[in-house]
Amino acid sequence: MKKIRFFLSLWAGKLVLWYYIRKGRVNDDRPGMRSMRLFFDFVRYVAKPKIVVAVTGTNGKTSITKIIADMFEAQGYSVAYNSWGANDNAGYARLFLGATDVFNRTTKDVAVVEMDEITIAYMLEMVKPQYLIINNLATDSLHRNGNPDYVSQRIIEGCNKYRDTVLIVNGDDPICCGIGENNKRVFFGVADQGRAEVKYLTNDFPVCPKCGGTPVYRYRNYRHFGEFYCPKCGYRSPERSVFVEEIRENSLVVREGKQKNEYPVLSNALFNVYNETAVITLFRQLGYQPEQIAGLLKQAKLPENRDRTVEVNGVQIHDLCSKRQNPTAMSTTMEYAGREPGNKAVIMLYDELVKEDYRIEATPYLYSTDYQFLNDESIKHIIVIGQRCREHKIRLLLAGVKPERIAVAERIEEIDPLISFADVDKYIILHDVTYSIANRDHIIDVIRENIAERGA
Known part of the structure; x- marks a missing residue:
C-alpha cells in the first residue's frame, strides 16, 4: 500500500512540476506540497543522489548551499538544490522531485538540501544526508523559530534518530557545540579578530548548559560566537580542526592540524567568513585537497541578493x-x-x-x-x-x-x-x-x- 501511495504522490508531484515549469514558475515548492499531501513519507522513499549534503542554522543557509552547489557544478556534477531557499517539507519534496524520473531513479549526482532547523527533528532521517552543516543558532523572528535553546533541542532530537550523518559544526557557537554527541562531529572556527567588547541587547548564551554557571569568553568575534569556557564545570569550546587564523583582503589563512593553507575569500564580512569556512570543512571531509578547494572557491559566488x-x-x-x-x-x-x-x-x-x-x-x-x-x-x-x-x-x-x-x-x-x-x-x-x-x-x-x- 505504501508503495502505491508513494508512486501516486511521485507522479502527481511530477505532473504539477511539469505544469509549473511550462508556466515559468520553476522556483516554487507547490509541486512538493502536492506530493507531501498525498504521502507524508514521500521524502523517505524517494531516490537520493549518491552525495546528499544538508545545511541548517539560523543564518547563512542559502549562502552556504549556493557556494556548495557552485563548487560541485564547476566539476561537471549535476546538482539538485533549491536556489530560492525553499527549506521546509514541501521544499525538500520539490528538490527530490526534480532529481528523479517517473520510475524513482535518481537523475542527479548531488543534492544540497537547505533544511529549516525545526524540521530536522523528523525530516533528517528521511533526507538521510551524509553530511549536515550546523552553521549557527541564535534568536530568530517570533513567527519563525524564536528561541535558539528550543531549536537546538529539536536538532538534537533529529540527530539522535539518524546517527549516520557526519555533523560539521561551528565550534565558535556554544549553542551548536552540544548538538550530536552521538554522531561523528567535525568543528570549525575563526581566530580572535581583536574586536572591542560589545554589549548586545540579546545574549543567547547567558549560562552554561551543563551546570548553569556563567560562561567566560577568551575572545568573542561577534554576537555569542567565540572561544568560551565555564570556570565552574570546565565546559569549553571544542578543538576546531579547521580554523581560520587570519582574514586577509583576498584570502583566508586556515590551519588544519599542523598544516596551514590559503583559500580565496568570497567576502570579508565576518559572518560570510564563517559560511565559507563551513564549506571548506565539508570539502576537506569529502577528501578534497586544499589546492582543489581553493580552485573551486574561485568559481563560486555568494547569492547576488545576499x-x-x-x-x-x-x-x-x-x-x-x-x-x-x-x-x-x-x-x-x-x-x-x-x-x-x-x-x-x-x-x-x-x-x-x-x-x-x-x-x-x-x-x-x-x-x-x-x-x-x-x-x-x-x-x-x-x-x-x-x-x-x-x-x-x-x-x-x-x-x-x-x-x-x-x-x-x-x-x-x-x-x-x-x-x-x-x-x-x-x-x-x-x-x-x-x-x-x-x-x-x-x-x-x-x-x-x-x-x-x-x-x-
Whole structure:
C-alpha cells in the first residue's frame, strides 16, 4: 500500500512540476506540497543522489548551499538544490522531485538540501544526508523559530534518530557545540579578530548548559560566537580542526592540524567568513585537497541578493540582506555597516513593503535589534523606507541617532529626491531576503544616476 501511495504522490508531484515549469514558475515548492499531501513519507522513499549534503542554522543557509552547489557544478556534477531557499517539507519534496524520473531513479549526482532547523527533528532521517552543516543558532523572528535553546533541542532530537550523518559544526557557537554527541562531529572556527567588547541587547548564551554557571569568553568575534569556557564545570569550546587564523583582503589563512593553507575569500564580512569556512570543512571531509578547494572557491559566488558591492565613480554601493524581523541577522548587518570605514549613507529596506495586506507584523523585534551600531559618526545619513518607517525612526532616536540624520519614506517612489549625498563615499543598503529585492534594485539605479550626474 505504501508503495502505491508513494508512486501516486511521485507522479502527481511530477505532473504539477511539469505544469509549473511550462508556466515559468520553476522556483516554487507547490509541486512538493502536492506530493507531501498525498504521502507524508514521500521524502523517505524517494531516490537520493549518491552525495546528499544538508545545511541548517539560523543564518547563512542559502549562502552556504549556493557556494556548495557552485563548487560541485564547476566539476561537471549535476546538482539538485533549491536556489530560492525553499527549506521546509514541501521544499525538500520539490528538490527530490526534480532529481528523479517517473520510475524513482535518481537523475542527479548531488543534492544540497537547505533544511529549516525545526524540521530536522523528523525530516533528517528521511533526507538521510551524509553530511549536515550546523552553521549557527541564535534568536530568530517570533513567527519563525524564536528561541535558539528550543531549536537546538529539536536538532538534537533529529540527530539522535539518524546517527549516520557526519555533523560539521561551528565550534565558535556554544549553542551548536552540544548538538550530536552521538554522531561523528567535525568543528570549525575563526581566530580572535581583536574586536572591542560589545554589549548586545540579546545574549543567547547567558549560562552554561551543563551546570548553569556563567560562561567566560577568551575572545568573542561577534554576537555569542567565540572561544568560551565555564570556570565552574570546565565546559569549553571544542578543538576546531579547521580554523581560520587570519582574514586577509583576498584570502583566508586556515590551519588544519599542523598544516596551514590559503583559500580565496568570497567576502570579508565576518559572518560570510564563517559560511565559507563551513564549506571548506565539508570539502576537506569529502577528501578534497586544499589546492582543489581553493580552485573551486574561485568559481563560486555568494547569492547576488545576499552580499554585493558595485562601484560608480569611486563611490561604493554595498547591499546586504538579512531575514526580516530577525533581530540577530539585522543586528549583524547593522554592526557591519557601523564598522565599515569611510563616510556612509545607510538605506534601510527591511520588512514593511510586503505584498500581502493580510499580514500583521509583530514589532517587538525592533527592541531586540542593535540599532545602536548605526549611531556612528561615520554614518552621515539614514533613510528608512516602508509603512513602519516612523517606528524605525523612533527606534533609531532611542539608540541615540541624531534626528537630522534620519529621513523616512513610506513608499519607494518618495525616496528618489532623498538619495543624493555629496558627503559620502559609500552607500550601504540593508534589505530583506525576498520582498524588497525589486525595490533594492530601484534604489541602486537611483544612486547610480545621482553619482553619474555629479561626476559629469
